[in-house]
Amino acid sequence: MNADWLNYHHLLYFWMVAKEGSVTRACEKLHLAQPTISGQLKKLESALGEKLYERVGRDLVLTDVGQMVYRYADEMFAIGQELGDAIKGRPTGRPVKLLVGIPEVIPKYIAFRLIEPVLHLEEKVQIVCREGSMEQLLSQLATHELDVVFSDSPAGSMVRIRAFNHALGECGVGLFGTAQLCRQFEQGLPGSLSSAPFLLPAENTAMRRSVDEWFLAANISPEVVGEFDDTALLKVFAEAGIGFVPGPLAIRAEIERQFGLSFLLEIPNAIERFYAITVERRIRHPAVMAISEAAKESLFAQ
Structure with a gap:
């Protein structure tokens, strides 16, 4: 649409009605007659090609489109107020x-x-x-x-x-598990991890590709107990001792502390980039x- 299709006076009247909750109170704020504002609201609806209000009993209630327009208008007029404050040298306080x-x-x-x-x-x-x-x-x-x-x-x-x-x-990738799980498989690494239970990220992730390449290079045939899109859920399962889980070494301390997991080994040639x-x-x-x-x-x- 062209930039000149929107009448900002009409938008101001609409915003004031929505903000005050009624046409009557908006009229008092704007010092305008009710027919004037009602007419401008109809023109705004016509310009937008959408209904902004619907009548429920005696009340005017915003439609879904009306709520969206109100959010934009609220932002626009707040920025306008900030502009005035900035020109006058007053801090806006807006983050x-x-x-x-x-x-x-x-x-x-x-x-x-x-x-x-x-x-x-x-x-x-x-x-x-x-x-x-x-x-x-x-x-x-x-x-x-x-x-x-x-x-x-x-x-x-x-x-x-x-x-x-x-x-x-970027950082390396480590393998983590509960203390009990690590003790069970720590002898004879990495071959001892064949048939060990693993909890892995989804197949379309960079970390999963790195781990799969390591399995292949080290001739490890793991038991994949679960695959997860959400890494937080993945670690919750690992915390319960369900299986080993890979994790970025940049947050090794947090993985060990927050989920009570132990570091078993660093996966060779696995790099996690962000x-x-x-x-x-x-x-x-x-x-x-x-x-x-x-x-x-x-x-x-x-």
């Missing part, structure tokens, strides 16, 4: 928003460690985390519903959106810049 996409394959503690530096920035940041499949999250990134998506592999050429991969760092995917070639969002810098200097420094 920067960071919209992060976190797929199930990213360990929750890795996600936390990546995001944590944002909480210590001088400028206040409000974090909004969205979980889902990579396809869903990249789709939201393309429509600017997200600022960044974390991933354990770069967005490839098959991805239909214009996306840029920013390497955050990326921040954005629609920008160069990272400009201050919070994403902080994530990238801290990841390289601290989390994956070794």
Whole structure:
């Protein structure tokens, strides 16, 4: 649609009615007559081609489209107020928003460690985390519903959106299990792990490919007890002693402490890499810049 289709006065009247809860109270705030506002609301609905309100008894109730328009209008007029405050030299007090996409394959503690530096920035940041499949999250990134998506592999050429991969760092992969399970299989490694129970990430993940390559190279025939999309659920099963689980060594201490697991061995040649995917070639969002810098200097420094 063309930019001139929307009359912002009409949108203001709609926003005030929705905010105040009735046309009458909106009229009092705007110092306008009721027929004027009612007429402007009808013109806005006509311009949008959608009903924004429906009458329930004596009340006007927002439709689903009306609720969406209200959310946008609320954001727009809040920013307008900020503009006035900024010009007058007053602080806005409004935090920067960071919209992060976190797929199930990213360990929750890795996600936390990546995001944590944002909480210590001088400028206040409000974090909004969205979980889902990579396809869903990249789709939201393309429509600017997200600022960044974390991933354990770069967005490839098959991805239909214009996306840029920013390497955050890499680490080795360890094998973890309960103390009892480790004692049972620690003699004669790695051959003793043939027929040992394993809990593995889903087949389409980078870590799963690394582990499968190790099984093949070491001639290990494991008993795969379960496969998981969600790494948090994977570790809960491991905590119960159901099987061994691979995990990134960057958070070895947290895996051992949080889930009560013991480190058995480092998987040879297995590397877990992490990326921040954005629609920008160069990272400009201050919070994403902080994530990238801290990841390289601290989390994956070794």
